[in-house]
Structure formats: C-alpha cells, structure tokens
Amino acid sequence: MPYVDGFIVAVPKGNLDAYKDLARIAGSVWKEYGALSYVECIGDDVPYGELTSFPRAVQATDDEVVVFSWITYPSREERDAINKKVMADPRLSMDNWTMPFDGKRMIYGGFQSFLEL
Numbered sequence: 001m002p003y004v005d006g007f008i009v010a011v012p013k014g015n016l017d018a019y020k021d022l023a024r025i026a027g028s029v030w031k032e033y034g035a036l037s038y039v040e041c042i043g044d045d046v047p048y049g050e051l052t053s054f055p056r057a058v059q060a061t062d063d064e065v066v067v068f069s070w071i072t073y074p075s076r077e078e079r080d081a082i083n084k085k086v087m088a089d090p091r092l093s094m095d096n097w098t099m100p101f102d103g104k105r106m107i108y109g110g111f112q113s114f115l116e117l
Contacts, residue, residue, distance in 0.1 A: 001112075001113035001114070001115075001116050002036055002037075002072040002073060002074065002113055003072070003073045003074070003075055003076045003078070003079045003110065003111070003112060003113065004070055004071070004072050004073075004110070004111045004112075004113060005070060005071045005073075005079065005083075005108065005109070005110050005111075006068075006069070006070045006108065006109055006110075006111060007067075007068070007069040007070065007106060007107070007108045008054060008057060008058055008066065008067070008068050008069075008106070008107045008108075009058060009066070009067050009069075009101045009102075009103075009105065009106045009107075010055070010058040010059065010060035010061070010064040010065070010066055010067075010101060010102065010105055011064060011065055011066075011067050011100060011101045012063055012064050012100070012101070013063055013064065013065055014063070015100035015101065016042075016065065016100075018098070018100040019067065019100040019101060020040075022097055022100060023040045023069075025091055025092065026038070026086075026092060027040070029086055029089050029091055029092055030071055030082065030086055033082045033085045033086055033089075034073070034074070034078060034081075034082045035071050035072065035073055035082055036072040036073060036074060037070075037071065037072045038069075038071050039069060039070050039071075040067060040069045041067065041068045041069065042065055042066075042067055043055075043065050043066035043067065043068065046066050048060075054066045054068065057107055058105045058106070058107060059105050067101075076110065076112065079110065
C-alpha cells in the first residue's frame with residue numbers, strides 16, 4: 001500500500017490562481033521524480049468548528065480557503081528519496097515564486113497506509 005504525505009493550508013482567495021499555478025508545477029515535478037499521485041482539493045464544505053476543524057487547524061480567516069492535498073509514493077523510502085530530489089529542483093526554488101500562502105500555518109505529515117478498500 002502507498003505511503004502518503006498530507007497537507008492542509010489556508011490560501012488567501014486573492015492568491016488562489018497563483019497557488020494553482022504553483023501546484024501544477026509542483027505536481028508535475030513530484031510525478032516526474034516518482035510520486036504515484038498528486039492531489040490538490042479546495043475546501044467546499046469545511047465549516048468552522050467550535051473546537052476543531054480544518055479552518056481552525058490552519059487559522060483560516062474569512063478571506064482564505066482551505067486546501068487539502070496529498071501525494072502518494074510506493075514506500076516511505078521512495079518518498080524520502082523523491083522529496084530530496086524535489087526540494088533540490090530549481091523549478092520549485094522560492095527564488096522563482098512568491099509563496100501564495102503562509103507556510104507557517106501549513107500542516108503536513110507522512111502516513112503509512114494500513115487499509116485501502
């Protein structure tokens with residue numbers, strides 16, 4: 001079963017097109033280096049919960065949308081090798097991009113799959 005990296009970010013609505021542009025480039029780079037899939041989703045039904053919620057987790061404001069993303073890999077080992085190549089790729093250098101979201105509020109992590117139906 002695949003290894004999964006998951007991400008949640010709050011993107012200002014005015015930066016959504018820039019985020020999509022960056023995501024398209026990033027996705028193609030990840031896939032080029034061996035990722036099995038690269039998925040980006042814009043929050044459509046993500047209510048602000050009283051205790052917990054996606055918007056609360058990333059401290060989303062009224063002028064931001066929550067983006068939920070994931071990348072799959074054949075294994076943790078391949079994920080580590082792929083990410084090393086991706087991070088060194090000049091196409092994703094922050095010298096070439098203005099970050100379209102506040103990276104300090106990004107939530108991310110790696111997950112080992114245990115069930116797929």
